[in-house]
Amino acid sequence: MDLDYFSDMHEGPWRAAAVVGVSALIFVAVALLLHRAGIMLLRRIARNRPYTTNAIKYGYRASQLCMVLFALRLVLTGAPENMPLLLPISRINSVLLILSLSWLAIACVNSIKSTITTLNPVDAADNLRARRLLTQTAVLTRSANFIIGLLGLGFVLLTLPGARQFGASLLASAGVAGLVAGIAARPVLGNFIAGLQIAFSQPIRLDDVLIVKGEWGRVERITGTYVVVRIWDERRLIVPLQWFIENPFENWTHTSSSILGTVFLWLDFSVPVPAIRAEFERITHASSRWDKRVCVLHVTDADDRGMQLRLLISAQDSGTAFDLRCEIREAIIAFVAANYPDSLPRLRPVLDAPGPQEDSLGKRPTHVADSPAP
Known part of the structure; x- marks a missing residue:
């Protein structure tokens, strides 16, 4: 028409x-x-x-x-x-x-x-691929929305004559104002670029288990400027995106959620290691938390008071590994206390200590005169 x-x-x-x-x-x-x-x-x-x-x-x-x-x-x-x-x-x-x-x-x-x-639900047993895709999607979606909004605002300003004049005046007076704006925008642009790096290289993903600044936690949320890490005691650690690019940190689930856990015990030299190993294997095989990969006991250290036993076990994720370690530690200590109480760590005092006038071999010094008989 x-x-x-x-x-x-x-x-x-x-x-x-x-x-x-x-x-x-x-x-x-x-x-x-x-x-x-x-x-x-x-x-x-x-x-x-x-x-x-x-x-x-x-x-x-x-x-x-x-x-x-x-x-x-x-x-x-x-x-x-x-x-x-x-x-x-x-x-x-x-x-x-x-x-x-x-x-x-x-x-x-x-x-x-x-x-x-x-x-790609993250509640699956093996959710590594799902967490990788969700991390990329979350970061790229925010970046795309930001670019779309920026382009839309730019086109809107181009349709308004007053806005076009204002933009021209800003370009004409760039100089120091542009330098100040660039310095002020550096953290924002740095986090934006860091977000793109995290999306593609993926040093972290959603639900990853991290050790950040000495704190154990899971990645709960990745925004356009920061990462929210949920600490084990329900606290939240807010970390800028750029920090993960510039600083080292531990990622326990970078390639797989499965992990090895260790239990260290100090026991007396008299403890029968084969019996402890047999009980350790029995407890581990009976536990539903064990993923049936690793179950090994070694004597890894010794000093003048006792020896150190390392009980190495595996689990499907870090949370399960922690619970399994606690379960095995409690059971082994109870087993040793019930069956080999003398093998628990103890101090050995010297019972036959020399007297004030005897040397370490029990002999009296030759220069000490015998006291006369009464």
């Missing part, structure tokens, strides 16, 4: 505005019908396809608004120039259309994140 004929009519501007308004209602109604028909067709085509289904679900409202604003854009393009308030209405429509397109792009990006999260 062409509205150029409005300019040839000898009608008043307000009457032309009324005709444009009626035409806008018709165009909006047609746009809504087309949107509904398109959504129904896409749902039929995208059946049993999770990515497309989620994209339709997340982008429904945004795409509907885009269709309405695009229809109004067509009407305003063909409206007569003498129509009242044509210029401000056209600018408002352009701004809203840019914002709705940005909203639609962000909704599509979020739909991809939601689909990946649904298809």
Whole structure:
């Protein structure tokens, strides 16, 4: 429908505005019908396809608004120039259309994140691949949303003459202001780049077990600027993203969630090591926390008071390994106390200590005279 004929009519501007308004209602109604028909067709085509289904679900409202604003854009393009308030209405429509397109792009990006999260649950036994994908998705989604929002804001400012002049003045007066802005933005840009590095190289992932600044915890959340580490006692450690790029830290689940645990015991030399080893293997094989990989006992050290036994066991994750270590330590100590109490660590005092006038061999010094008999 062409509205150029409005300019040839000898009608008043307000009457032309009324005709444009009626035409806008018709165009909006047609746009809504087309949107509904398109959504129904896409749902039929995208059946049993999770990515497309989620994209339709997340982008429904945004795409509907885009269709309405695009229809109004067509009407305003063909409206007569003498129509009242044509210029401000056209600018408002352009701004809203840019914002709705940005909203639609962000909704599509979020739909991809939601689909990946649904298809890769982290509550599985072996969730290494799922945590890797979710970490990449979380960081890249935030980065994409930030870029989309930045581009949308830039296009909005370009449609406003005042904003274009303001941008030109900022470029003309860059100098010191640009230097100050660059220095001020350095931490933000550093964290942004660190987030991209973490997304691709993945030194950490969601639900990874870390030792950060001497604290044991799990990665609970990765944002665009910091990482939330949930400490074992329910505290939260907030660490900037850039810190993980510039500092060393321990990651207990970088390649696998399985881990080895150790129990160290100091016992007397008289303890029968084969009996302790047999009891250790019996306890370990009977425990549901053991993953049936490693179960080894070695005498790893000795000093003048006793010997050190290292009981090495394996488990499917660090939390289970800690519980298994406690279980084995408690059982072995109880076994030794019940069956070999004399083999527990103890001090050996010298019972036959020499007297004040005897040397270490029990002989009296030759220079000490015998006291006369009474």
